Structure formats: C-alpha cells, structure tokens
Amino acid sequence: MDSTKTERFKRGWEKLKEIDGQAGVNVIESLKDISPDLAKYTIEYPFGDVYSREILDNRTKEIAVVAAMTAMGNARPQLKVHINAALNVGVSEEELSEIMILMSVYAGFPSALNGTSALKEVIMERKKEE
Amino acid sequence: MDSTKTERFKRGWEKLKEIDGQAGVNVIESLKDISPDLAKYTIEYPFGDVYSREILDNRTKEIAVVAAMTAMGNARPQLKVHINAALNVGVSEEELSEIMILMSVYAGFPSALNGTSALKEVIMERKKEE
Amino acid sequence: MDSTKTERFKRGWEKLKEIDGQAGVNVIESLKDISPDLAKYTIEYPFGDVYSREILDNRTKEIAVVAAMTAMGNARPQLKVHINAALNVGVSEEELSEIMILMSVYAGFPSALNGTSALKEVIMERKKEE
Amino acid sequence: MDSTKTERFKRGWEKLKEIDGQAGVNVIESLKDISPDLAKYTIEYPFGDVYSREILDNRTKEIAVVAAMTAMGNARPQLKVHINAALNVGVSEEELSEIMILMSVYAGFPSALNGTSALKEVIMERKKEE
Amino acid sequence: MDSTKTERFKRGWEKLKEIDGQAGVNVIESLKDISPDLAKYTIEYPFGDVYSREILDNRTKEIAVVAAMTAMGNARPQLKVHINAALNVGVSEEELSEIMILMSVYAGFPSALNGTSALKEVIMERKKEE
Amino acid sequence: MDSTKTERFKRGWEKLKEIDGQAGVNVIESLKDISPDLAKYTIEYPFGDVYSREILDNRTKEIAVVAAMTAMGNARPQLKVHINAALNVGVSEEELSEIMILMSVYAGFPSALNGTSALKEVIMERKKEE
Numbered sequence: 001m002d003s004t005k006t007e008r009f010k011r012g013w014e015k016l017k018e019i020d021g022q023a024g025v026n027v028i029e030s031l032k033d034i035s036p037d038l039a040k041y042t043i044e045y046p047f048g049d050v051y052s053r054e055i056l057d058n059r060t061k062e063i064a065v066v067a068a069m070t071a072m073g074n075a076r077p078q079l080k081v082h083i084n085a086a087l088n089v090g091v092s093e094e095e096l097s098e099i100m101i102l103m104s105v106y107a108g109f110p111s112a113l114n115g116t117s118a119l120k121e122v123i124m125e126r127k128k129e130e
Numbered sequence: 131m132d133s134t135k136t137e138r139f140k141r142g143w144e145k146l147k148e149i150d151g152q153a154g155v156n157v158i159e160s161l162k163d164i165s166p167d168l169a170k171y172t173i174e175y176p177f178g179d180v181y182s183r184e185i186l187d188n189r190t191k192e193i194a195v196v197a198a199m200t201a202m203g204n205a206r207p208q209l210k211v212h213i214n215a216a217l218n219v220g221v222s223e224e225e226l227s228e229i230m231i232l233m234s235v236y237a238g239f240p241s242a243l244n245g246t247s248a249l250k251e252v253i254m255e256r257k258k259e260e
Numbered sequence: 261m262d263s264t265k266t267e268r269f270k271r272g273w274e275k276l277k278e279i280d281g282q283a284g285v286n287v288i289e290s291l292k293d294i295s296p297d298l299a300k301y302t303i304e305y306p307f308g309d310v311y312s313r314e315i316l317d318n319r320t321k322e323i324a325v326v327a328a329m330t331a332m333g334n335a336r337p338q339l340k341v342h343i344n345a346a347l348n349v350g351v352s353e354e355e356l357s358e359i360m361i362l363m364s365v366y367a368g369f370p371s372a373l374n375g376t377s378a379l380k381e382v383i384m385e386r387k388k389e390e
Numbered sequence: 391m392d393s394t395k396t397e398r399f400k401r402g403w404e405k406l407k408e409i410d411g412q413a414g415v416n417v418i419e420s421l422k423d424i425s426p427d428l429a430k431y432t433i434e435y436p437f438g439d440v441y442s443r444e445i446l447d448n449r450t451k452e453i454a455v456v457a458a459m460t461a462m463g464n465a466r467p468q469l470k471v472h473i474n475a476a477l478n479v480g481v482s483e484e485e486l487s488e489i490m491i492l493m494s495v496y497a498g499f500p501s502a503l504n505g506t507s508a509l510k511e512v513i514m515e516r517k518k519e520e
Numbered sequence: 521m522d523s524t525k526t527e528r529f530k531r532g533w534e535k536l537k538e539i540d541g542q543a544g545v546n547v548i549e550s551l552k553d554i555s556p557d558l559a560k561y562t563i564e565y566p567f568g569d570v571y572s573r574e575i576l577d578n579r580t581k582e583i584a585v586v587a588a589m590t591a592m593g594n595a596r597p598q599l600k601v602h603i604n605a606a607l608n609v610g611v612s613e614e615e616l617s618e619i620m621i622l623m624s625v626y627a628g629f630p631s632a633l634n635g636t637s638a639l640k641e642v643i644m645e646r647k648k649e650e
Numbered sequence: 651m652d653s654t655k656t657e658r659f660k661r662g663w664e665k666l667k668e669i670d671g672q673a674g675v676n677v678i679e680s681l682k683d684i685s686p687d688l689a690k691y692t693i694e695y696p697f698g699d700v701y702s703r704e705i706l707d708n709r710t711k712e713i714a715v716v717a718a719m720t721a722m723g724n725a726r727p728q729l730k731v732h733i734n735a736a737l738n739v740g741v742s743e744e745e746l747s748e749i750m751i752l753m754s755v756y757a758g759f760p761s762a763l764n765g766t767s768a769l770k771e772v773i774m775e776r777k778k779e780e
Contacts, residue, residue: 202594203592203594203595204594227554227555227557227558230555230558231555231557231558231561234558234561234562239562239565239566239598240589240592240594240595240597240598241594241595242558243547243551243558243562243597243598244595244597244598246551246554246555246558247550247597249554249555250550250553250554253554
C-alpha cells in the first residue's frame with residue numbers, strides 16, 4: 001500500500017472536512033494508530049469516490065444516510081456524525097425530526113425514538129460549542 | 131374497532147393511491163381476508179398521518195424510505211413498492227441508482243447490489259406495463 | 261396537525277400509563293421539545309390503537325414484545341421499558357429469563373445474554389425504588 | 391461425535407414432532423446429507439433442552455418465537471415452520487394476525503406485512519392438505 | 521468519473537476473476553446497464569483494494585465473509601457467491617458446514633439452517649456444471 | 651433440570667476457560683443469580699458442543715466469530731470478549747484490524763469503524779492488565 005496521497009485521497013479529505021467537519025476529522029484521528037489503512041479507505045471510498053459524486057446534492061445525500069442509519073439502529077456514533085453533517089449542509093432540525101417520524105413506519109418506533117434522542121444530543125452538543 | 135371511515139383513513143387512502151398507485155392498492159387488497167385491521171392501520175398511520183405531513187416533500191420522503199429499506203435489506207417486496215413510488219413522484223432512475231451506491235458505504239456492497247437488482251426489476255416491470 | 265386531543269390520544273395516554281408506568285411517561289416527556297409530534301404518534305398508534313386491542317391480553321403482548329426486542333438487539337432502552345411493563349402486567353422474572361433462553365435459539369447467545377443483562381438491570385432498578 | 395442417541399436427543403426428537411410436526415421433520419431430513427451434526431444439534435439444543443422446559447407453555451413459546459422472527463424479518467422459511475407450530479399448539483389465526491399488528495409498532499410495517507403474508511401462505515397450505 | 525481504467529480497477533478485475541470466477545463476472549455483467557458505476561466501484565474497492573491485501577490469505581478472507589453473511593442472513597445471492605468463492609480457494613465443504621454450525625451460536629439456528637441450505641444449493645449447482 | 655454436571659458441561663467449562671479466559675468466566679459469573687440455566691447452556695452448547703469440535707482450529711473459529719459479530723453490530727460486549735479470545739488463541743492485532751477492513755465491504759463502514767474501536771479498547775485494556 002503506497003503512502004503517496006492519491007487524487008481520490010485529497011478529494012476525499014477535502015470533502016470529509018466540508019461535510020462532517022471536526023467530527024469527521026476526529027474519526028480519522030482515532031484510527032491513526034490502530035488502523036491507518038481503514039482511515040485511508042474511509043477517506044478514499046466514502047468521501048473521495050461516493051460523496052464527491054454530483055447527481056445527488058449534499059442535502060439529499062445526508063437525508064438518505066440519516067434515514068438509513070436510523071433504520072439500522074446499530075451505529076449510534078456514526079448516526080450522530082451524520083446528523084451533524086446534515087445540519088452542516090443545511091438540513092434543518094425540523095426536517096431531521098421528520099425523518100425520524102418517517103422511520104417509525106419503516107423500522108418501528110424504537111428506531112424512531114433512538115434516532116430522535118441522537119438528534120437531541122447533537123443539538124445540545126452544538127449549542128454548548130457555540 | 132368501528133368500521134366507519136375516519137378522516138385519517140380517507141386522507142390516507144387518497145395519499146396511498148397518489149404515491150404508491152396500483153402497487154399500493156394491491157398490498158391493501160392482499161390483506162382484505164387475512165388482516166383487515168392491518169390494512170386499515172397501514173392506510174391510517176403511514177399514509178393518513180405520516181405521509182400526509184408536509185415538512186418533507188414526496189420526493190424527499192421516498193428518497194429517505196428507499197435508502198432505509200435498501201440498508202435494512204430484509205423487505206424486498208416493500209422496497210420495490212417504494213422504488214415504484216419514488217419513480218411516481220419524480221425521483222429519476224439515475225437518482226435511485228445513486229442512493230444504492232451511497233448505501234454501499236453505510237450498509238455494505240451486498241445491500242447496494244440487492245437494491246440495484248430490485249431497481250432493475252421495477253424498471254423492467256414498468257416498461258412491460260407501458 | 262391539530263392539537264385537540266382525539267379519542268385515540270386519550271385512550272392511548274391511559275393505556276401507556278397503565279402498562280409502562282413512569283418509564284413510559286418519561287419517554288414522552290423527553291420528546292416534548294424535540295419532537296412533540298412523535299410523542300403524539302407514540303401515544304396514538306402504539307397505545308391508542310394497537311395496545312388497546314383486546315384479542316391478546318397485556319401479558320401476552322408484553323411477552324411478544326420482549327421476545328422481539330431481545331432478538332433485534334438494537335434498542336436496549338426500549339427493551340428495558342418493556343421488561344418493566346411486562347413485570348407491571350404480571351409476567352414473572354422467571355418467565356422473562358425464560359424468554360431470553362428461548363431467544364438464544366432464534367437470535368443467538370449474544371442476544372440472549374444482552375437481554376438477560378437488561379433484565380438484571382431492570383430488576384435492580386426496581387429494588388432500589390421500593 | 392458419538393452416534394449413540396442421548397436422552398436429550400430422544401426427548402428433543404419427540405418434542406420436535408409434537409410441536410413442529412411434518413414441517414419440522416422435513417427440516418431435519420433436508421440436513422441429513424449436508425450437515426448431520428447440525429441436524430443433531432437442532433434436535434438436542436432447541437428441542438431437547440429449550441423447548442422441553444416447562445416454565446412457559448407451548449402456546450406462549452410459539453407466540454414469543456413468531457413475534458421474534460417476524461421482527462427479525464430475515465428467516466421466512468423458519469417463520470413459516472413456527473406459524474405452523476403455533477397453529478398446532480392452539481394459537482388461533484386471529485391471535486397470529488394480532489402478533490403481526492403488534493410487530494408493526496416495534497419492527498415497522500414492512501415486517502408486519504411480510505409476517506402477515508407468511509401467515510396467509512401457511513393457512514392456505516394447511517387448507518390444501520386437509 | 522473518467523472511464524480510463526485505473527490500476528485499482530485492473531488489479532480488482534483480476535482478483536475478482538481469480539476468487540469469484542464466473543459467478544463474480546455475472547454480478548458485474550448484470551450491473552452494466554443499470555449502474556455501471558456500482559460495477560466499477562465493486563471491482564475497485566472490494567477487489568482492487570481490500571481483497572488484494574495480503575495480511576489474510578484468500579482462505580481466511582472467505583471464511584470470515586461466509587461467516588458474516590450467514591450471520592446477517594439478508595443477502596442470500598451474495599452468500600452463495602462467497603460460498604462458491606470459498607470452495608474455489610480451497611475451503612472444504614466440511615469446513616463450510618462447520619462455519620454454519622458455529623453461526624448457530626452467534627446468530628441463531630435459523631441463520632445456520634439458511635446458511636446450510638445455501639451451501640447445499642451451491643454444491644448441487646457445481647455438480648451440475650461439472 | 652438436574653444439577654449433576656454432564657460431560658458436555660465439564661468439557662465446555664474447560665474450553666471456555668481455555669479460549670475466553672477471565673472475560674468468559676465473568677460472563678458466566680454475572681448470570682449466576684439471574685439465570686443459572688442460561689449460564690449452564692452457554693457452557694454446554696457453545697463451548698461443550700460447538701467449540702469442542704475439531705474441524706476448524708481455534709484461530710479459524712475466532713476469525714469467523716469476530717467477523718460475524720462485527721457485521722451484526724449489535725453485541726459489542728460479546729464482540730470484545732471474542733476479540734480477546736482471538737488474541738488469546740494467536741490471532742494478531744494486525745489480522746483483527748484486517749477483518750474489520752474486510753467487513754467495511756460486507757456490512758458497511760460504520761460496522762468496520764465500530765469493530766475497530768472495540769479492538770482498540772480491548773488492546774488498551776489488555777495493556778493495563780499487564
């Protein structure tokens with residue numbers, strides 16, 4: 001695995017910072033010692049390849065991802081990163097609440113309630129940081 | 131359980147026909163004998179209550195639902211109904227493909243491949259019906 | 261979304277207090293600011309509609325729900341609310357342990373172990389409150 | 391792995407035939423060539439150990455298992471075996487429908503709809519066999 | 521998205537043919553019209569990047585993947601592709617049966633039974649093709 | 651349920667101590683009051699029966715189990731026990747990291763990231779204990 005930074009890596013790193021902000025940078029940092037290659041792939045494939053595509057805009061991408069992770073219900077830290085990202089790219093708190101209500105239909109009320117509680121935590125954490 | 135039709139039921143039934151079209155009506159028909167109350171609730175809560183909300187538009191709702199059901203990967207018949215619904219409310223085939231690519235990141239390549247295969251089936255079925 | 265309280269809401273609110281007790285009221289309280297509509301729906305559909313049905317008695321309903329949430333394994337806070345509810349409506353600790361053993365067969369030993377640990381926590385919390 | 395039949399095996403085999411009937415025997419038959427040891431374990435642990443316990447009666451066990459497998463939504467053949475088993479031990483069609491309605495709350499409407507469709511298939515298959 | 525084939529693509533395409541054989545090529549073919557970009561990514565990331573890594577040998581990789589997909593239980597077509605791949609790289613039928621037995625502990629007997637039935641299907645399909 | 655210890659129990663208890671070490675003993679201890687029968691079954695079936703089989707060696711078993719539990723993503727305490735077990739039977743930290751990278755393909759990046767974070771925690775806990 002060569003360590004020279006590819007175009008995909010550079011594009012991914014910019015995209016990650018644009019969308020996820022500090023929360024995304026922290027995820028990458030936490031991987032430095034334990035799995036630098038997973039850090040590299042996380043930058044290259046999700047961000048350098050997929051998020052850099054332009055058919056869906058950032059808002060739509062984050063709405064889809066927040067819906068999916070709320071429905072799956074087994075990755076709360078990443079759900080919170082993406083709720084943050086959604087707020088960063090202009091999805092409103094009200095729209096995020098709305099996605100959770102929608103998920104009560106497709107994944108059940110426990111998923112909707114846990115998604116809403118993650119949303120509440122993110123909003124409070126953002127208020128503190130202001 | 132009284133059988134008079136509530137406002138929620140009427141509103142839900144119109145919404146279901148608007149969004150899901152014949153595929154949605156078929157789901158309700160199939161429940162007639164076995165579980166008329168589940169049919170009633172399916173009309174009232176998902177459609178009469180949730181889909182009738184107006185904070186997210188129909189396009190955004192369907193994008194969120196298709197993403198969630200692709201990620202969950204355990205409800206192919208309903209995923210196909212919602213791919214159909216998404217096409218009905220103006221989400222393009224290309225945008226749906228894009229959601230599947232996005233899900234490869236969050237739920238893995240098998241979910242993305244199965245979602246794409248469901249999309250392909252729906253497109254072919256719609257072509258036949260034309 | 262009109263704010264007048266429907267029959268379903270009133271019936272649901274009574275049912276929620278009857279079955280879930282304070283734990284259920286706390287869930288609704290926690291939603292007040294962030295998503296009052298999800299609070300309303302949680303009262304109306306799960307409790308006003310579904311829990312108010314009388315074909316299965318409360319004991320049977322809670323046994324089914326505890327089994328399902330133990331098997332899914334991704335909603336511990338709600339599992340604990342329902343273990344509490346089950347104890348409230350007369351399911352014994354021994355019967356709840358038994359459900360967890362049963363789930364080792366259908367969802368694997370990790371689900372059974374996590375369900376049993378949730379049961380243990382609930383029992384200890386109830387002892388403290390006496 | 392010795393081939394002499396243990397007490398657990400004998401007890402499990404009787405229990406399997408009592409509860410699952412021919413559908414259960416067929417599952418074991420299908421394993422004969424490919425994995426005789428999985429057949430043996432399926433008889434010994436789920437039936438010889440767990441189903442032979444007497445704290446929950448057969449009806450309650452099947453209600454819990456049908457609820458769990460409807461919620462998980464990824465094992466339709468086994469869900470159908472257990473819907474059959476539930477009918478065999480005296481759970482009514484109406485009660486099974488009711489479990490599916492209950493699961494719409496905890497695992498979402500797609501799980502409830504797929505569970506109800508499995509129930510419908512089982513009822514039709516049983517009618518044919520009469 | 522430029523169409524010139526990258527090193528990762530070429531390496532991935534060779535790796536995919538080496539491991540998955542015709543079954544893998546068929547997956548890529550089926551994506552040609554509907555989502556050529558998902559085809560490209562499937563070659564580049566899973567095969568060009570991940571499968572080309574050399575810390576785990578091919579046998580170990582396939583054992584891990586078959587275990588994971590048996591446990592998840594929601595992607596039978598891909599499970600069958602990987603059972604095939606495992607047999608291609610030298611995992612024996614007996615070892616694959618053994619993985620299914622192991623999964624009965626961690627994901628429950630339904631997952632183990634469905635995994636074993638997928639294994640049986642693959643073995644029969646391979647016999648036909650001989 | 652007789653309390654005399656069967657051969658399976660004795661063999662399972664030795665196997666559990668051999669593979670999981672103190673972390674496994676702690677799991678059994680925690681079940682003592684709440685569910686002694688689940689403790690007994692956990693020793694007898696997973697360890698006395700399944701882990702005592704000799705077709706796959708301990709290393710291979712732990713690789714399969716860590717992969718499966720990382721993919722399922724809903725049983726972090728048990729995943730950590732098995733990461734520990736894997737290290738105990740000679741799987742290296744690097745190989746475990748590699749399994750997490752592999753899972754990014756099949757279960758998505760959130761599962762891979764959470765698995766890697768569990769690995770990091772286990773490594774740090776083991777360093778403290780030295």
